[in-house]
Amino acid sequence: MSEGRQLISLSAQIEEAEKAFQARETDLVRQTNRGTIRPAVAQLHVARLRAALETLRWLQRNEAAIKAKVEGSTP
16 A cells, blocks of 8 residues: 555546445345344445445535535635
């Protein structure tokens, strides 16, 4: 890992989050089927991951307005 700050676009973040979400969801289904995690717990994890992904998508949809607001409030 690099110690320097690397800017990663929202599109790239969303792409990676979608892949991670799919992998985690698959893992949670396996754990549920094996009985190592309760379905309600798995559903909670899925909901939390889905919320994070939706937050990134919301940020992407509103990126221009957010940047304009931040730039307008900078002294």
